[in-house]
Amino acid sequence: MSDPLWREPLPEHDPEMGQAVSPGVRVMLAGMIVIVLVLVAGGTAWWLYAQKPVATGTENRAVAGPCDETLLHVVAAPEIAPAVEEAARSLNPDSGCGPISVTAQEPAVTALAAQQPDVWIPSSSVWLRIALVGGINAYRLEGGPIARSPIVLAAPTAVAAKFAKGDQTSWLQLMTGVAGHQIPAVTMPDPLHSSVGLLAVYAIQAAMVQSTPDAGIAQLRALTLRSRLKDASADPAELLRRVAAQTDADAVANDVGVFPITEQQLTMYQRGGNTVALKGSYPSDGLVEADYPFAISTSTKQGALAERLRAAISVPAITEAGFRAYKMPLSIEVPERSDQVLDPAVQWAQYRALEFQVLLLIDSSGSMNKPATDKTGRTTTKAGLLRQSGLAAAQLFGDETSIGMWTFNTPKPESPPHVEVVPFGPITGRAGGTGRRDALAAAITGYTAPNQAGTPLFQTILDARAAMKPRVKPRANTMIIVLSDGSDAESKYTMPKKTFLTRLAKEGDAQRPVPVIGVGFGPDADMATLNDIAKVTGGKAIAAKDPADLASALAKAFLAAHAPA
Incomplete structure (x- = not known):
């Protein structure tokens, strides 16, 4: 049916x-x-x-068969095409030239072809849905997928031991290992040209959503992995050829490292008796499968012949080719809506590992000690929520980031408006005898606010802008992220808002922009002022009216810091 x-x-x-x-x-x-x-x-x-063109070797390959008597034109993903050709031969005359022709072609190429096939067997049903959005001929599905193959993480055995236990792992473990520099390299296919890349990116996003209740943090975790890729546009088949040509597992670990491929591709590699052994592991937090739908064009007149071909593709032939004939129990469903798969894929493909220069300004006035409730219902303070949320988010800045942190308050009349807690510099560098990333985490973990202290918000922003403006340089995004739960008040640095905004605009430099991203923490935050600051500096204002939403607000601020200009 x-x-x-x-x-x-x-x-x-x-x-x-x-x-x-x-x-x-x-x-x-x-x-x-x-x-x-x-x-x-x-x-x-x-x-x-x-997008730039990607050479696949099949861009200009004709879909039509070589024989005049060809009635049914079939296009199949290259890895499954041999099994389909075998079935077609059983229906064609002994001469090999008959009513069915089979062309091996990547789905991304088929989606562009002017002439669409009578039968399309892409490596994922997602391509059918993408094609429908684009107005390509509609297809009907003949039965379930003819084959399946889960996406696995492949790596030399010694590298696999760093993030997998037996044949089980998780995308979160991989991200953690990469962020901690325990894994030498990770390589990924382009998700807009490869089924493996498209499905792997969706699985990564799904896994990160499972890891945290906050969507912003999940997105940052996914981009943390993306920012550390050695190659983000590799061809899976070419990767296997590169590995097969090597005799040194250490060289493979540093050149290719960990990479996603289908289980079928890994099986074929392992059957080849190659010198460098690859181990595959299944991500338990995001196991997706390449399915191979048998899709018949609704415009073809050879529907009956297509159904005969479908029946001729035997389970033993599929199994012998390294595929599964059944769905793995723990695999996740890929959404029916194509945008839910393409959205993370486009974000992944658009990502650019640019250099970022970020100065964090954290309000430490007395109002930060007001009671607040976290997501679990536990009573804490705004300062306590900042310690929890800030620590999680601070770990997600990429290695390409330079960062510093100030706190601002005036516990005494003579107090300066702000204190440098973490000196500005590369996050991979040293600060105060320790790594700057660790120093930032320690500063947030140890964050406190005195019970009585003013909020010199305006003066701190002016000083921060003056400090960051000389650091502006080409091909780097320089910005300030300020978190405050109140207004500029109760300090000798307090100034009229109009005076502050006039100075902010006057001291700006279109050639050396330093946008301010303001996070308003709690219902008392002066969002009107933060929006004015964002408008003057080309930044962004983010409200966290419920103190328990601080994680989400910080994630949005950090995502803005990571967004390409």
Whole structure:
């Protein structure tokens, strides 16, 4: 019994962009334009993402078969094409030239082809849904997938032992190992051109969402792994060829390291008797499978022949080729909506490992000792929540970041407006006899606020801007992140808001911008002022009205710091 695969509706109007969106736009993946449905604040919008061409060796390969008598044109993912060809031969005459032709082609190339096949067997059902959004011919599914293969993490045996126990691991363990420099290298395929990359990125995002109740922290954890990749656009088959050509496992560990591939690809490698042994492990927190749907074009007149081909693809042939004929019990479902898969893929592909220079300004006035309740219902203080949330978020700055931290308050009339807690410098460098990342974590862990202290917010921001402006340099994002639960008040540095904003604008420099990202902590925070500051400096104001939402607010601020300019 075949199931119809319906088209996803295309929006007629984009409320964010204020213009019509043509429903005839196609998805362009391998060197043109990807039309991606992305959820943004305020509604659904179409984003255009331009890409460079990626050579696959099959861009210009014809879909049509070589024989005049060919009736059914089949395109299959390269790794499963031999099994499909074997089934086609059983239906073709002995001459080998008959009614069915099979072309091995990557799904991203098929999605671009002007001529669509009668039968398409991509390496993931996601490609069918992407193609439908782009207006490509609709397909119906003949039965379930003809094969399955889970995405595994492959690595030389010694490297696998660093993040896996037996054949089990997790994406979170991999991220932690990479962040702690315990794993020499991680390589990933491009998620916009490779099924392995597309599914792996979705699995990573799903795993990070499981690891924390805060979506912002989850997103940062995913980008922490992304920022540390040795190669983010590798071809899985080419990676295996590179590994197979090596005789030294240490060289493979440093050159390729850990990389996702399908279990079928790993099985074929292991059967090849290569010198460097690769071990595969299954991520328990995000196990996804490449499924191989048998999709028949709704416009073909050879539906009956296609169904005969489907019946001829035997389970023993699929198994012999290294695939599974059944679904693994713990594998997660890939969403029906294509944007839920493409959204993290585009973010991953757009990421650029740029240098960031960030100065953290933390309010330590007396109001930070007011009672607050965390997400578990436990009573603490605003300062206590800051220690919890700030420590988790601070660990997620990438190695390309330079950072410093000030606290600001005036416990005494003669007190300076702010104190440098962590001197500015590379996060991978040293500060006060220890690593700067550790110093930052220790400063947040030990954060306290006196019961009586003013809030010299304005003067601290002016001084921070003056300190960071000379550090502005090309190809680096320089910014200030300020967290405050109140207004500028109760100190000798207090000044009228108009005076402050005038000075802030006057002392700005369009050639050396230093945007201010303001996090308003609690219901008493002066969000109107933080928004004015953001407007003057080209920054952003983020409200955390419920003190227990501080983690989310900090995550948004750190994500803004990591976003490409």
